[in-house]
Amino acid sequence: MDVRVQEESFSAGEVLEAFTAAQTGAGAIVSFTGITRDIAGGLTHMEIEHYPGMTERALTQISREAAERWPLTGSLILHRYGRLAASEPIMMVATASAHRAAAFEAAEFLMDYLKSRAPFWKKEVTGSDESWVAAKETDEDALARWSSG
Amino acid sequence: MTVDLLYFAWVRERIGLPRETVTTEAATVEDLVAELVTREERYAAAFSDRRALRVALDQELAEWDSPLGGVREVAFFPPMTGG
Numbered sequence: 001m002d003v004r005v006q007e008e009s010f011s012a013g014e015v016l017e018a019f020t021a022a023q024t025g026a027g028a029i030v031s032f033t034g035i036t037r038d039i040a041g042g043l044t045h046m047e048i049e050h051y052p053g054m055t056e057r058a059l060t061q062i063s064r065e066a067a068e069r070w071p072l073t074g075s076l077i078l079h080r081y082g083r084l085a086a087s088e089p090i091m092m093v094a095t096a097s098a099h100r101a102a103a104f105e106a107a108e109f110l111m112d113y114l115k116s117r118a119p120f121w122k123k124e125v126t127g128s129d130e131s132w133v134a135a136k137e138t139d140e141d142a143l144a145r146w147s148s149g
Numbered sequence: 150m151t152v153d154l155l156y157f158a159w160v161r162e163r164i165g166l167p168r169e170t171v172t173t174e175a176a177t178v179e180d181l182v183a184e185l186v187t188r189e190e191r192y193a194a195a196f197s198d199r200r201a202l203r204v205a206l207d208q209e210l211a212e213w214d215s216p217l218g219g220v221r222e223v224a225f226f227p228p229m230t231g232g
Contacts, residue, residue: 034232049158050231051224054208079231091232111232117210119224120231121158132159135228 001067001075003059005050007082012089019076019094026073026096030103032111034091036084042126048081048090051119055079062113066095069109070102077110079120112142150174152181152217156195157226160202163195178204179213181223195225203228 002019012033020029036046059077066075076094084090093114095106114120122133155168175181182199185192196202204211205224217223 049161051155051157051205051208051226054205054224057208115232116229118231119157119205119226119229121227122230123158132227133230135230 001060001063002077003056003063004076004078005052005055005059006078006080009080009088010078010092012092015076015078015092016094019074019096023073023096025098026103027098028100028103029094029096030100030107031092031094032107033089036086036088036090038086039124042128043086044125044127045086046084046090047123047125048084049121049123050079050081054119058118059114062110062117065113066106066109070095070097070106072097072102072106075106075110077114079114079118081120109146112139112146115139116143150217152220153222154185155222155224157224159227160195160225164191173217175217177213177217178206178211178215178223181217182213201227 016031023029063075063077066072073096079091093107093110095103095110097103097106116135116139124131124133151170151172153168153170156164161167173181173184175184182196186196199213203226204213206215206220207222
């Protein structure tokens with residue numbers, strides 16, 4: 001179980017390779033990488049604020065819950081904060097298990113939870129404007145499916 | 150009691166500072182917010198729509214009616230947008 005909160009950029013390929021090498025008994029590895037998108041049009045950069053201390057706690061709790069629900073050999077959550085340009089990697093999730101179903105499901109679970117339960121806030125900055133990204137109701141809906149099952 | 154208040158994202162921008170320490174006898178989060186909004190207009194502006202806000206007590210998500218007894222750190226912020 002690996003949780004990283006960092007300002008510096010990362011290579012998704014390198015992180016995935018190291019994660020894969022660290023697994024024992026895994027037959028399936030799933031990874032997701034989030035990239036900064038220019039939704040507003042004319043994005044100069046994105047600012048990601050977080051709550052140091054609570055962020056690490058929340059991500060660790062989410063990772064623990066995933067490990068209780070699925071037979072994982074390992075999991076990784078990496079999330080950046082600070083100033084990010086368009087097309088940069090923001091975050092990454094990786095899960096490993098003996099079989100693919102558990103790895104896929106656990107990766108989706110980690111993503112759904114961290115989107116609405118980890119204390120990060122995104123602000124989009126364009127040449128003329130800056131605005132906080134609003135939370136989506138669909139993100140809350142995505143969470144609900146894990147509590148019913 | 151003395152508690153540290155932390156503000157994030159647009160809550161921080163509206164109030165104009167990231168953290169402060171206050172002395173309060175408020176029993177719950179709701180009571181604390183009621184005290185804050187009477188202090189200055191910028192607090193009233195930040196807390197005008199409580200449905201748009203989340204609260205954490207000692208770094209765990211909490212509710213508006215959660216008790217403050219023994220709590221050292223109260224954080225207010227908008228819904229989270231990670232990922």
